[in-house]
Amino acid sequence: MSEARAAHKRILLKLSGESLMGDDAFGINRGTIVRIVGEVAEVVNMGVEVAIVIGGGNIFRGVAGGSVGMDRATADYMGMLATVMNALALGDAMNKQGLTARVMSAIGIEQVVEPYVRPKALQYLEEGKVVIFAAGTGNPFFTTDTAAALRGAEIGAELVLKATKVDGVYTADPKLDPAATRYNKITFDDAMAQNLGIMDATAFALCRDQKLPIKVFSIFKHGALKRVVLGEDEGTLVYA
Template identity: 55%
Template sequence: MRDSEQPTYQRVLLKISGEALMGDAGYGLNPPTVERIAREVKSVHDLGVEICMVIGGGNIFRGLAGAAQGMERTTADYMGMLATVMNALAMQSALEAEGVYTRVISAIRMDEVAEPYIRRRAVRHLEKKRVCIFAAGTGNPYFTTDTAATLRANEMACEAIFKGTKVDGVYDKDPKKFPDAKRYETVTYDECLQKHLGVMDASAIALARDNSLPIIVFSLDEPGGFRGILAGQGTYTKVHG
């Protein structure tokens, strides 16, 4: 994409899972993987696109899994929220090493390490071309980071959510298990819910649908994929009304 060309969207939210930061490791953070994703974000930021991010915490702790093992659900979910803060700080460090000004904004107050969530302040950061990483989910148990991402994208008036995954779109079944799996070019919110396509959880899909917020599902492992889609190129699935 030439710098003279206008990207498809001017303000977007990038949602990635905590597992995306693990790389080939089975747990925690893989610094080269974090740095690679930071470079992808920088390449889009360099186009003048305003970027928010939400990162899951599943590489460190997953609340639902903790609850399934007998832990009290609310406590487990708060632990998961703290894991997302750790991931957000790691991404902030990697982005700032690339020269991108970044703010970590937490739904749970921890003033020594992150800003509290104040919508107008966050919007101002975006207008100043700072990347805003929203951490600690919604600040409430029983809500996933998918729901948090959709909530923040709406609050920030983002034009789309970019959901970075291990595959290049939404398939009718797992393409890693079934070679005949078919990829959707586009799919509706209702189809995602009815067919249980696993794009995001039901609350997040419903919130996106109610606010006509498109979701772009693409492969985070494809170099240049994030920037390419903003140029109208690449392989992805668009979820819309």
């Protein structure tokens, strides 16, 4: 284990599907996924228990044109299958880089991945395995943000990490306003009052009600995940 002492023992990392694309228009960029796995390996080797919820936007983007006018529930189920594809790719990359990953799906496709069972997920985490939750909540009309909040609460995570392209939450869009400043921390109520759009409303309300803090940070910033886990000034903390 690293000499550095982690500030958090168990975390839930929320990755968007787009974070796996790199510079590609859609799909999975192998170099990008390998780099992300390297960041996760750093914190796992510190003794941190890591669970991951991943989105499917990078895969679904490739078929989105054909989904216009489609029934919403059908489209959402397609999106769930896209998250399973991402979870399998991520798990494979982790296993090849020396980690032990287990993919668990909220929808039943047992020939491909095992079903989500909470006690089993907890057992895997306690054994030092990385657990990747696929297929969102298993229900249409709910986002993978909501799945992250739900699974985070279920496994007793100390922190939900929302990985984005931006290194935190700002007073305004930093690309449009050079004077925009990053919040070091902000309460759930203040974030809602300012309509900052950190997560969808259902996910945000669940985290607030469960007093489950959210840390927003950039997955593209080298070493940021480790700094978050160490409790350093990285990203923005949203707390009750």
